[in-house]
Amino acid sequence: VDLTDNGMQIFKNFLFDIAHCQPTFTMGSRIEEAFSSIRSFIKDQIVFILCSGGVDSSVCAALLTRALPSEQVKIVSIDNGFLRHNEGVEVRQTLSQFAAVNYIDAGQRFAQAKTFVRAKTTSSTNESTANISRRTSSISSNFLSLYDADILLEETLPLNEETDPEHKRKIIGDTFVKVVQEFLRDNNFTFEDIILAQGTLRPDLIESASHLACQSGYADAIKTHHNDSPMVRELRKRNRVIEPLKDFHKDEVRQIGLTLGLHHDVIYRHPFPGPGLAIRILCADEPYMPNEQFSQTSTLLRTIVTYSKMVDKQYALLPTLDKIFTEHEKIILKTLTSPDQHDYTSVVLPIRSVGVQGDARTYSFAAAISSNDEKPNWNELFILARLITKACHHINRVVYILGKKILDAEITQVTRTSLTQDIVDKARACDYHAMVIMKQHNAYSAISQMPVVLIPIQFDRQIYLNDHEEINKTEEHVNERIIPLTRLRPIASSFQHSVVLRTFLTKDFMTGRPAVPGETFPLEMLDEMCQTIKNNVPGISRILYDLTSKPPATTEWE
Secondary structure, X not given: OOOOOOHHXXXXXXXXXXXXXXXXXXXXXXXXXXXXXXXXXXXXXXXXXXXXXXXXXXXXXXXXXXXXXXXXXXXXXXXOOOOOOOHXXXXXXXXXXXXXXXXXXXXXXXXXXXXEEEOOOOOOOOOOXXXXXXXXXXXXXXXXXXXXXXXOEEEOOOOOOOOOHHHHHHHHHHHXXXXXXXXXXXXXXXXXXXXEEOOOOHHHHHHOOOOOOOOOOOOOOOOOOHHHOXXXXXXXXXXOEEOOOOOOOHHHHHHHHHXXXXXXHHHOOOOOOOOHHHHOEOOEOOOOOOOOHHHHHHHHHHHHHOHHXXXXXXXXXXXXXXXXXXXXXXXXXXXXXXXXXXXXEEEEEEEEEEEEEOOEEEEEEEEEEEOOOOOOXXXXXXXXXXXXXXXXXXXXXXEEEOOOOOOOOOOOOOOOEOOOHHHHHHHHHHHHHHHHHHHHXXXXXXXXXXXXXXXXXXXXOEEEEOOOOEEOOOHHHOXXXXXXXXXXXXXXXXXXEEEEEOOEEOXXXXXXXXXXXXXXXXXXXXXXXXXXXXXXXXXXXXXXXXXXXXXXXXXXXX
């Protein structure tokens, strides 16, 4: 609706002018219905709520404390080690207005946590019963009970070593529940004595293909939500979970919060995922370059960003693009890629980022564009990004590399990255500097959300070697004179990271678009973010700006 011109008015015209419906479904009536539902479900039981201090959990806590006596509501704040700068203190201050806060510092516990996931098997091999038994023998009977008996499970790596994005989410979701179990036991409670409350929203259930949002059971999981892990689903089956916000979207939750009197800063605080920085750090131990997808996608991408030249040369891939683009789109693309206008270069990044195509989740490449334009034409870049994702089905995200054009013809290495403390600290510092600058430029309220994402990519790995330079910055060429030859040579290995600024404008977080620099916020803000992050955070290669709408990209990169 929001992405369609006059979309809301179209619905209003149909519902009220044509169908003659009455607008009796008001926010006030829905809040009263939520109160009634909470009281009916909880009765005289104790309800525990895990609060991150974000909009969703804060509004959920407010609903519970308004609907029930304060002694029935226990607020638990768990620091998983992936919070933003100074967030633990701010969370406790926010939540203390509702009830006493039980704060648990579980950073080390999460870093070393493991869980069990469905084993990856191939149709060509059948594991023996003995092998299956060996792999599942260490799994507790309580955990096995969450899965069907015929499902083969395997243990993940510790969270600070794990690189699989779905495994990371499952570890975090299950560890949250385990930490709560221990907290309850230490306070002489069990899950049979209490109800677990969560600030789960409708989009969370839709994107995780929960049966609560998809009665047919045929929806594809766009992401595994940490609030919808197997353990939480089992607790739901036992009727031990209440989710007062499960029928609401983000914009509605904010309206509820304002109605309940929550502070404006809490309500309009940028959303922050429960797993925190853990899913804003893309982990990898090797490049993602499956089969021929990478090379074919790279070729198609280069054809698009140099389309004007390719048309003149009658390049072989042009018939493929003729079937994809309309005549109008081909005219636009030829203009955008004219050498007289721009001289774009492009690379496919060998990493996986999550996206959505149709109703299905995709884990696909990101494409990066660069140029020497001193003042990029952002509206043209957004058009180019849309055309790229339309033609390249293995690309669900397009970024623009800020600064000078990159020298890399291709990127085939990644910086080995996992959730070690130094990497988490690097991501936290980048996020902190970006948020401070955004607030200084009064742009915080204009942008719905801005994930600051650390990706394991180092650009500009080509270095100039010539007979006039003494190379003293690489291990290979310390204090060594180079023969009289000018050429390009790659640095031995990738060791830096790049930062993605993923601005997002939306009302409901189901769909949305990136902010336009110079329109949504001043261009100076972007320049200042780049300089500040590069000057204050060691090991940063480049700053990238995400150009992709949702869909095909999701809000978060992982």
